[in-house]
Amino acid sequence: MRNIQTLLLLFVAIVLGWPHLAAGEAPTSTTPPQETPADKDARMRWWREARFGMFIHWGVYSVAAGEWNGKPVGGAGEWIMNGADIPVAEYEPLAKRFNPLKYDPAEWVRIAKDAGMEYVVITSKHHDGFCLFDTKTTDWDVVDRTPYGKDLLMPLADECRKQGLKFCTYHSIMDWHHPAQTRGGKTYNPTQIKPGRKQEFTDYLRAQLQELLDSCDPEVMWFDGEWLDWWEEADGREIYAWLRERKPSLIINNRVGRGRDGMEGLNKGDQEYVGDFGTPEQQIPATGVPGVDWESCMTMNDTWGFHKHDHNWKSAETLVRNLVDIASKGGNYLLNVGPTADGEIPPESVERLSAIGKWMHANGESIHATTASPFAALAWGRCTARQGDDHATLYLHVFDWPPDGKLRVPGLRSKTGGARLLATGQALTAERDGDDTIVSLPVEPLDPIDTVVVLETAGPLDIATP
Numbered sequence: 001m002r003n004i005q006t007l008l009l010l011f012v013a014i015v016l017g018w019p020h021l022a023a024g025e026a027p028t029s030t031t032p033p034q035e036t037p038a039d040k041d042a043r044m045r046w047w048r049e050a051r052f053g054m055f056i057h058w059g060v061y062s063v064a065a066g067e068w069n070g071k072p073v074g075g076a077g078e079w080i081m082n083g084a085d086i087p088v089a090e091y092e093p094l095a096k097r098f099n100p101l102k103y104d105p106a107e108w109v110r111i112a113k114d115a116g117m118e119y120v121v122i123t124s125k126h127h128d129g130f131c132l133f134d135t136k137t138t139d140w141d142v143v144d145r146t147p148y149g150k151d152l153l154m155p156l157a158d159e160c161r162k163q164g165l166k167f168c169t170y171h172s173i174m175d176w177h178h179p180a181q182t183r184g185g186k187t188y189n190p191t192q193i194k195p196g197r198k199q200e201f202t203d204y205l206r207a208q209l210q211e212l213l214d215s216c217d218p219e220v221m222w223f224d225g226e227w228l229d230w231w232e233e234a235d236g237r238e239i240y241a242w243l244r245e246r247k248p249s250l251i252i253n254n255r256v257g258r259g260r261d262g263m264e265g266l267n268k269g270d271q272e273y274v275g276d277f278g279t280p281e282q283q284i285p286a287t288g289v290p291g292v293d294w295e296s297c298m299t300m301n302d303t304w305g306f307h308k309h310d311h312n313w314k315s316a317e318t319l320v321r322n323l324v325d326i327a328s329k330g331g332n333y334l335l336n337v338g339p340t341a342d343g344e345i346p347p348e349s350v351e352r353l354s355a356i357g358k359w360m361h362a363n364g365e366s367i368h369a370t371t372a373s374p375f376a377a378l379a380w381g382r383c384t385a386r387q388g389d390d391h392a393t394l395y396l397h398v399f400d401w402p403p404d405g406k407l408r409v410p411g412l413r414s415k416t417g418g419a420r421l422l423a424t425g426q427a428l429t430a431e432r433d434g435d436d437t438i439v440s441l442p443v444e445p446l447d448p449i450d451t452v453v454v455l456e457t458a459g460p461l462d463i464a465t466p
């Protein structure tokens with residue numbers, strides 16, 4: 001009897017979807033698939049190990065290239081519809097001039113791969129609503145409105161798979177073109193939703209996401225444009241759960257919901273929020289947060305979409321050091337390129353990526369699949385690490401070469417198992433000095449941007465807390 005009761009209870013519970021559903025919810029609507037911490041680690045693994053990816057902002061704004069009616073428009077290139085206050089009817093004809101005949105996805109992926117990047121995130125749809133893939137949800141897309149007339153994402157996805165990179169998409173929730181949203185005239189142009197038409201937009205969004213899964217099958221879906229009064233955390237939770245049901249391995253950023261704390265990008269602390277990683281934008285957090293995944297997205301100049309008047313390029317030194325700084329804090333670096341309407345990555349970007357690649361070729365081991373620095377701060381640079389139970393490899397990134405040739409690693413009391421320059425293998429001596437370890441360096445740095453010293457410990461990591 002007891003057994004029958006238990007079985008009955010179980011049966012009812014399964015049918016009603018207990019225990020994770022509250023009364024009144026549609027089954028599975030906001031409940032992501034159950035996942036143990038180990039499952040989550042497995043899902044996030046490639047992303048955590050990659051450390052470095054390429055962001056690509058491309059669309060019909062690339063035709064305008066930061067100019068409207070012959071005059072430069074301030075702000076980012078992909079925001080020109082807002083910056084020059086262009087009505088939809090005047091913006092749409094840009095598509096007729098979007099004909100990227102020089103688009104060579106194999107070359108783009110090669111450029112990313114040679115830079116040491118392991119994934120690519122491209123705009124499937126930015127705030128202007130224009131779709132770079134073949135969608136049936138609207139004719140505001142590359143196939144229906146441009147002389148080029150072909151899906152731009154599928155060939156890139158194919159090339160990524162061929163060359164061993166992960167293919168990912170960026171999709172904006174804010175949509176200045178969708179008939180259910182009205183553009184505001186305010187800064188950052190948050191749209192309003194027309195009364196009673198939210199469902200129409202979320203159906204449209206889901207249909208597009210399904211098309212992306214069916215065609216180019218991204219590994220990350222990177223949402224943006226979520227700072228709208230009418231877009232709620234619950235909406236993000238629904239989309240998140242719905243996507244993960246369709247593709248359990250999918251990784252989704254925190255901008256699908258309302259968690260992100262402004263441009264700092266990590267989640268606000270007032271409640272749990274949906275999303276797999278935080279998204280600092282144009283900044284690097286002062287420190288990492290143990291157990292929190294995050295990715296800093298940043299530009300090489302001051303625009304995401306191509307802008308012909310933006311010549312404010314960061315140096316290769318800054319870009320490499322940003323990558324190292326981010327890795328030393330346990331984050332990922334998503335570095336942007338804004339290809340032209342012809343389909344070319346600007347030469348200034350290619351040059352910088354190739355300089356980063358040169359550094360990565362010699363030093364990539366100190367970035368990929370490493371973990372955050374075990375030190376609080378290092379006066380001369382940064383540290384990344386690889387830790388086992390009874391041994392650690394420390395990668396000491398020397399930005400400022402010590403004039404006396406003595407690299408002091410404060411608080412490192414572990415027995416040393418040898419030191420060397422990563423790029424050449426040249427052996428170095430390392431000795432204890434009280435609670436510190438001192439590595440003797442050659443007179444000149446190998447690479448003035450960042451010379452990496454590998455320090456192996458013999459035995460577990462032992463660091464005196466400052």
Ligand code: H79
Binds near residue numbers: 263297
């Ligand atoms: O796609 C690139 C930019 O076009 C886009 N994000 C990157 C990846 C971007 N959109 N807006 N912005 C960047 C700046 C917007 C900032 C703000 Fe806000 C929106 C300020 C107030 C509303 C961010 C969200 C800070 C608070 C809420």
